[in-house]
Amino acid sequence: MIVHEWIERTGGAENVVEAFAELIPSAPVICLWDDAPGRFGAERVRESALARTPLRRSKALSLPIMPAIWRTRRCSNIEWALVSSHLFAHHVRFANAPNIDRFVYVHTPARYLWVPELDERGSSGPVRAVAPLFRSLDRARAQEGAELAANSRFVAERIRQCWHVDARVIYPPVNVERIQSVADWAGVLGPRDRATLDALPREFVLAASRLVRYKKIEAAIDAGRLTDTPVVVAGDGPDRERLEAMAETSSVPVYFLGRVNDELLYALYQRCAVYVFTAVEDFGIMPVEAMAAGARVVGNRIGGVSETVVDGVTGALCDPDDATELRDATAVAASCDPNASVEQARRFDTHRFNSNIVEWLGSERIRDRAALPSNMGGGS
Template sequence: MPFLPALWSHGLRTVGEYDWAIVSSHLFAHQARVTGVAPDRQFTYVHTPARYLWNPELDARGSTMLARAGSPVLRSVDRRRAQGLRHVAANSRFVQQRIRDTWGIDAQVINPPVGVERLAAVADWASVLDERDRAVLEALPADFVLGASRFVPYKRLDVVIDAGRASGRPVVLAGDGPDAERLRALAAESRVEVHFVCTPSDAMLAALLQRAAVYVFPPVEDFGILPVEALALGTPVVANAEGGARDSVQEGTSGTLLHDLADSTLAAAVDGAVRLDPAACRARAAAFSTERFQREIAEWTGIPVGGQTG
């Protein structure tokens, strides 16, 4: 970690000569300086400032003794170099505020592209599943609450189990990862029916999102692609009120927002979400299309997508 700032600030000097650059930044990539590119021709698209430096409560890597010892110096370097940027965009309003709080600069918001067109092109994703996946899908209960992500603690899939129990609905958890054993133990102890669909294919995940009564998204994320994919398939979303999912999940239109995790809150959120209009969910998802992203990037940089510099 101590060498990353030097790597990004000097490591791109051998890539060649260019007229302009877009830097897609996670952690320290915003510190990159591309040879021959004037500062006003470099555009930095920020997914998040380094969470383990600035928000260690959201990233356990920042809680180690070594990280705590080195963070003050690295934060100072990170902030100073970010303040030299001329054009900065954030992938959500949540990240925009984080940039303002950590680096002391303003950024415009350009939400990421989501493949809503691909999802909307298939009327019934169950119809394109192979025989094995179709059998798994048809064996699941109706009107289930869905959680889908990597099985890691910060994704808070335990909250999805709680949401199913609180609302009296069965739960499906789709994904895989190191937290699988703990989640299975929680499911066995809960008073709700829980089914696991491990390592689903893209088509299977789309079918699950389409078949679910509601998709529950509890983590604090920078943006959240899966909530938009659920909306594109007409499925309402219950999301954490803190985080980037607030850009796509509109209370009472495309979903509901969780301000706490009490059983009564979870039950009300699920019950409210399932009554929402699928057409309104799909309409909301359309605002995050790839075409929209390309248009906004072109407007931001002044360079048409696929165009040439002068």
């Protein structure tokens, strides 16, 4: 049995569930609702009653009843559950099988309940009003005896502080093998994407992400200005207008590409002088993707990126709000060996993730042995 909050079309949590689903192909996927029909197959996904109500269109409005729904699920022939949680999925309890073993992969305790300074949703009046009650309930559910795994040491420490329990660390899967399967992604671009790439400067600082405030894209613009290097921004979102206004006053050109496909993104990783990613992230998949393509990364020394980027080897870590640190980190990262980035990224490939999950669950729990890759073994 695989359990997940709700299914989105894209997202790091969904990538984890997809890896779970491939590893255990016979397991149904239990969720509150499915916004990506067909991703796991309609016959495999089992939505909650909430999916048949208008509340599925509003996470904020449905949040108060989610804990109760997770406590009243029913499923036949269930022996154990593998849970993907970033809100309340770890509360799950099956009414007809209350004592099964649960293995909970924690992307984070709900950020807007526990660390609202990192998630603007936590600053709203309604959330602040109910947060103390939900935190108490959330901690109690986390202490019910499930085996916990965190997606980074950063999150494991948050689990310890918020829930008062320990968790092992299993880094999430990154499709490193696919990225490294093409030596030069520019060579496989279609005409339009190739023209976009060719129109860019020979050397540039890259930012690629959803354009929302907590991603701190302005740090990339600052890094370009401080090192007199043009900046390329790939992605879109509600913060784009503010960033474009900032770019107009920059002393270096800033190019906004909007959303790009994977092939162009990988080509940008391969071409950039440095990739700047200074958000405080729980893990941070894109910096690992960038390293897989050979990019050198400027990252925040706080958060999951500090566990993937090797300071002074595959990039540099800094306080992005300190101009001197940001300038120096950009210069250090640009001098690093791209081959070191390529090698470092392989530590986070999907095969390593699968091995660690099997070790955690115990291979005896995965009865469909055909699902286990031939190179399954230990690892960390």
